[in-house]
Amino acid sequence: MKVKYFAWVRERVGKAEETVEPPAEVRTVADLIGWLSARDDAYAYAFEKPKVIRAAIDHAHVKPDAMISGAREIAFFPPMTGG
Amino acid sequence: MTVSATIRIQEADFDVAQEIAALSKGRTDVGAVVSFSGICRGSEKGEPIAALTLEHYPGMAEAEISRHADEALARWPLQGLTVIHRFGRIEPGENIVLVVTASAHRQAAFEAAEFLMDYLKTNAPFWKREESAGGTSWIEARDHDDAAAARWTKS
Numbered sequence: 680m681k682v683k684y685f686a687w688v689r690e691r692v693g694k695a696e697e698t699v700e701p702p703a704e705v706r707t708v709a710d711l712i713g714w715l716s717a718r719d720d721a722y723a724y725a726f727e728k729p730k731v732i733r734a735a736i737d738h739a740h741v742k743p744d745a746m747i748s749g750a751r752e753i754a755f756f757p758p759m760t761g762g
Numbered sequence: 763m764t765v766s767a768t769i770r771i772q773e774a775d776f777d778v779a780q781e782i783a784a785l786s787k788g789r790t791d792v793g794a795v796v797s798f799s800g801i802c803r804g805s806e807k808g809e810p811i812a813a814l815t816l817e818h819y820p821g822m823a824e825a826e827i828s829r830h831a832d833e834a835l836a837r838w839p840l841q842g843l844t845v846i847h848r849f850g851r852i853e854p855g856e857n858i859v860l861v862v863t864a865s866a867h868r869q870a871a872f873e874a875a876e877f878l879m880d881y882l883k884t885n886a887p888f889w890k891r892e893e894s895a896g897g898t899s900w901i902e903a904r905d906h907d908d909a910a911a912a913r914w915t916k917s
Contacts, residue, residue, distance in 0.1 A: 686889035687900050738822040758903035761888025
């Protein structure tokens with residue numbers, strides 16, 4: 680699945696998007712954050728406060744307990760400041 | 763008649779008067795047009811800023827605004843609805859966002875415009891970064907914006 684990062688999450692991770700293939704036990708958005716955070720310090724820094732991080736699956740907002748199976752695109756970003 | 767919203771996510775500026783006219787010109791069923799323009803301030807928390815740069819999530823920005831526009835059309839008797847949100851570098855005094863609502867009467871137009879702006883603030887995937895003499899930094903979300911959006915979910 681494709682993973683996208685925006686704003687300071689993108690800056691901390693060091694890339695705007697990538698394709699990942701998490702193992703089957705990574706089932707929810709929260710699991711994916713944990714799995715990515717374990718990769719290296721850049722991800723750990725981006726996700727150091729998981730409660731602040733917002734997520735979207737296929738262009739719709741989701742909660743941390745949302746299942747990721749079947750998702751084409753998952754995005755992580757800080758609280759929005761548009762308008 | 764089915765009313766559909768006009769939604770544009772663009773880097774270019776927009777003409778507020780032209781957008782208002784587009785919803786009301788030549789029509790006799792529109793009795794009220796409300797427009798809200800969000801404009802870049804020249805200071806943030808008392809400090810002067812040179813510009814804002816808005817990052818957005820292409821695809822989701824359109825989808826998220828469309829969902830809220832459809833909800834507004836379902837909740838209020840609107841004759842027209844336009845939402846424009848800019849991205850990229852925007853200097854103080856320039857337009858950032860526009861919501862225009864048209865209805866037979868003012869209450870629906872006012873309420874729908876306020877509903878859309880409250881949701882745009884908290885749910886539309888845009889992020890502002892400010893440029894000032896001290897460098898650049900991401901603007902933090904505000905709790906009162908969440909509270910403003912939450913009141914529309916009360917019955």
